[in-house]
Amino acid sequence: MSFVFCPLFSGSSGNALYVGADDTHLLVDAGMPLKAILAALDGLGVAPQNLRGILVTHEHSDHIRAAGALSRKFNLPVYANEGTWQAMADKLGEVAPRNQRVFTTGQDFYVENLGVAPFAIPHDAAEPVGLALHARGRKVAVATDLGHIQSGWMRAVSGADLLLLEANYDLNMLENSRYPTVLKQRIRGRKGHLSNEDCGKALCALAQSGVRTCVLGHLSRENNLPELAYQTVRDALLAQDVPCGAGFRLDLAWRDRVGERYVIA
Template sequence: MGLRFTVLASGSTGNATIVQGSEKTVLVDAGLSMKKLEEVMREQGIAGHHLDALFVTHEHSDHIKGLGAFARKYELPIYANEATWGALERHVGNIAPEKRVYIETGETVDFGPMKVQSYPISHDAAEPVGYTFEEHGEKLSLATDLGYMSEKVKRHIIDSDVLVLESNHDTEMLRMGRYPWNIKRRILSDIGHLSNVAAGEALCELMTDRTKRVYLAHLSLDHNVMDLAKLTVNTILEDHGIFYKKEEHPLRETHHDRPTPWDEVRRK
């Protein structure tokens, strides 16, 4: 068995993804309550005691809500960079010293044949990161909470077999929405979130012959809908001469309230 994954939840109400290799299984972020995490994991036929580690992208509550309680219950090591540890400590309660694993941004962690590498992203957090997973020539990349698509991020996630990419908001919906202007400005900034248009434009450079599927992720509940995100991204791809038959289309959905089906990275 190669890499497979399920996005348990994605969005401002909570984020969590399980990535399973041939020998190790990890949880990326724990932005749901412990009860909700256990519930959606149970739907996917997996439990906390099946996990080997927990990786953190950054310290915002929609990524660490259940982190402390979940990691303590299942005695999981938590991997994060030093700045993120400093920012999240007061939010997660007591974590045993031996369960705190400090990794530098850009460092690769070997989990048997599965290699987990973090990379820097632009977001208003202490030292936010995304992660790539590689095993036996298969590559999965998780890229959300991006203020913008930097060249450095592109270098890390290009040529992924499967990409989970932020498509957070429709710009006009956000501008006309109910949020105060300071929040809108933050979301639209280079340390905020990637819009549908920005996601589509990035994919024109990121999608190669190797790319099988792209999951649009971290959609705003107030300023986006999945059908609009997919339409916008697909229109931009077509404008750049990138066409797909309907039955072969690579765009996939994530949800804020339910998990995606297990997906094998190597699957065509």
């Protein structure tokens, strides 16, 4: 009996997370090439045909790249809300009607042993969500692609035993990057992504709410560095007297390789 979470890939170039409770194995997003996701699952010892489905947060390609192919190849249900289904229908390719599952943002549902609570997030997609996943009285929350700190998603992830939270960009790196101005504005806009600084700010409050482990994720390849994200958030926590190490763990997920396998006890 176990509740396991593992970020397979997390970053602006692609996202796929594994979550499992006993025999219920799920993916949160499948935004990497099929081969990469299959290799990562193999490393975890999870056979793709034993997956119970793919939960999709929103239709951007860094979240859905292999979702259609996985569904077709292994007969997997794809779970998304109505807005996301409409927006991604032509990107996914054919998904069998029986595997098109629709959830409602704000309404909890179960996939076998796992409780799923989708909550709204501010992002420039049709109907983007973060997810809180419940099993065995524990809670894992995933919140990336967050335009700004907002009480709704903060409430939804509070108290999570493990939280994967976005630390997308360093403001200086973004300002000085070669990105066109309009793209810079999109990223730092209210429906773009969360900076390292804002991630640190949010996490100070969330650590007080009972979050015990935070994994920083969805880092930008161009406008961030893992050490910089980690240090910025850690400094913000220490400035608020949140001790990293004792009782609160800060970790990183990786863009291009499988992260830690967490057992939530």
